[in-house]
Amino acid sequence: MKDAALRIESGTIAFAGTDEEFVRAYGEAPAAGETVLDGRGKTAVPGFVDAHTHLPWAGYRESEFNERLKGATYAALAAAGGGIVSTVAATRRASEEELAGNVRARLDRMLLHGTTCCEAKTGYGLEKAAEVKQLRAIFRGAEGHPVAVAATALPGHEVPPERRGSAGAKRRYLDEIAGEILPALAAGGARFVDVFCETGVFDLAESREILLAGRALGLVPRLHADELTPLGGASLAAELGAASADHLLFVSDEGIEALARAGVVATLLPGTSVFLRMNRYAPARKLVSAGVPVAVATDCNPGSSYTESLPAVAFFAAVGMGLTAEETLTAMTLNGAASLGEAATRGSLESGKRGDAVLLDAPSLEHLVYHYGVNPVTDVVAGGRLAVRDGRRV
Ligand SMILES: [Zn+2]
Secondary structure (H helix, E strand, O other): OOOEEEEEEOOEEEEEEEHHHHHHHHOOOOOOOOOOOOOOOOEEEEOEEEOOEOOOOOOOOHHHHHHHHOOOOHHHHHHOOOOHHHHHHHHHHOOHHHHHHHHHHHHHHHHHOOEEEEEEEOOOOOOHHHHHHHHHHHHHHHOOOOOEEEEEEEEEOOOOHHHOOOHHHHHHHHHHHHHHHHHHHHHOOOOEEEEEEOOOOEOHHHHHHHHHHHHHOOOEEEEEEOOOOOOOHHHHHHHOOOOEEEEOOOOOHHHHHHHHHHOOEEEEOHHHHHHOOOOOOOOHHHHHHOOOOEEEOOOEEOOOEOOOOHHHHHHHHHHHHOOOHHHHHHHOOHHHHHHOOOOOOOOOOOOOOEOOEEEEOOOOOOHHHHOOOOOOEEEEEEOOEEEEEOOEEO
């Protein structure tokens, strides 16, 4: 829409329409106490929704990234103590305060890049105390922050290093997840339960067990599915009525049909494909054609996608997966909100929805995927609060 106007009152969108209609309803001059953002030459879009992140972690893996560029394999790096195990060790060592500070710094960067709502997972603790510490760090880091955060319990991110090597040890970890860790995370305020359903990690039966245990506690299932091998995670997501099936690089045609039938959102993470140099993306066009709602998220984490920027990922969604500018915007707003159960309240600029809006320094929406490698966001309103003005935190 050209010559558009938007009005936010008490945290809620009160008007979205043309400038002419706006002036007819509210007059030319702002009333006392009202803030006006001049959008001339700019494009207004909904606040971005980042539906897949691993925010509460400590330590970085930049050397591992560089070693991979030099040709090292993941297996060699893991044998040298790298990989997810190094992040688990650093996160277990970190204090709750340190993790909360990391969460807050990452939320700050997300906000500057237009994100007003995100999901954040545990999953680097892999034992009760450390998982609970991560969850508390999510809420402590997000307290009073303009970005709204939904927390996900992910003790099924990996088999902890001390539980590997025997079926009995893994069995005891599964029992601990269901009997101790998930109840603690549900009581602590997590909304979702997630699992890394993958060959060599948690198979279909183990993933089902973890997700059902979470569901029995009131947590909504979502899962890392068909990322590295075609294991059938998408069908499991459909079977359990999951909110979202994520990654999906190896999803089968039957898996796509199952997602469409069950109305599960496919949350795609094209930044991870690039970061890991996989030469492969999720079949976004096939998913769209099948009628699966497609969301796009950052997967912000230290090992396979270190970015807080959804606009950066938007470029990969378009160029790598072939989503159009309009599809990409929907994927990083309304469909992301749908995967978090927030489609009725967030993700579009409509009367009655939360006042989450972003101004892009761009004459049209296409610039979101066309002008890459820059931050196009100049202003952010989150829940009716002006949070970023002219590229700076307010
Ligand atoms: Zn992930």
